[in-house]
Amino acid sequence: MKLGIVSDTHMPRSAKTLPKALVEGFQDVDRILHAGDWQSMWVYEELSLLAPVEGVAGNTDGWDIADRFGQRKILTLNGWTIGLIHGDGIGKTTEMRAYDAFQGDGVDLIIFGHSHIPLKVEHGGVLLFNPGSPTDKRRQPQYSFGLITLGETIQAEHVFFDDKS
Structure with a gap:
């Protein structure tokens, strides 16, 4: 199963359309997971044209x-248990807030956003993945989203690109 992972689209403030790189990258995904800060249900509607969408709200x-x-x-x-959260809150890092939110839930993977910083790290036997943002890179050198393949193992990768149009 192939998943498209996105967060922090902040649309229409940060972009008027989904970036071409994101649309092309999600052409063959089975499902899209959005980790919050959509800012408009229009984003859900557009992503739903590509694949079924699950998500959470952001701050x-x-x-x-x-x-x-x-x-x-x-x-x-x-067969994999996935926690999905935005990651905002008070205290600790975004990564640790996301990790702590699923303590005791037996998740294999936690997908989160909020910081706009792409991250893939294992902590306590759990893979934490932040796709970054496809429309608001902040201080990052490139825009980004993620692709995750769920098979016998979890394969997660970031896709980086320069032009959000």
Whole structure:
């Protein structure tokens, strides 16, 4: 199973359309997971044209998105247990807030966003993955999203690109 991983789209503030690199990268995914800060349900509608979409709300999302998706999810996909959260909050790093949010849940993978910093690291036997942002790279050198393949193992990679149009 191949997943497209995205977070922090911040649309339409940061972009008026989904970046071409993201659309092309998600052409053959089975499902898309969005880790919050959509800012518009339009993002969900556009991503849904590519594959079924699951997601959570982020700290800049309105009640329409929060009510639709919630703040935290645990998904079981292809035999793997995945925690999905935005990662905002007080204290600790974004990475550790995401990790702590799923303590005791037996997750194999935690997908989060918020920091806009691409990250792939294992902590306590759990893979933590932040795709970065495809539209608001902040201080990062490139825009990014993620692709994860769930097979006998979890294969996670970032896709980096320069042009968000």
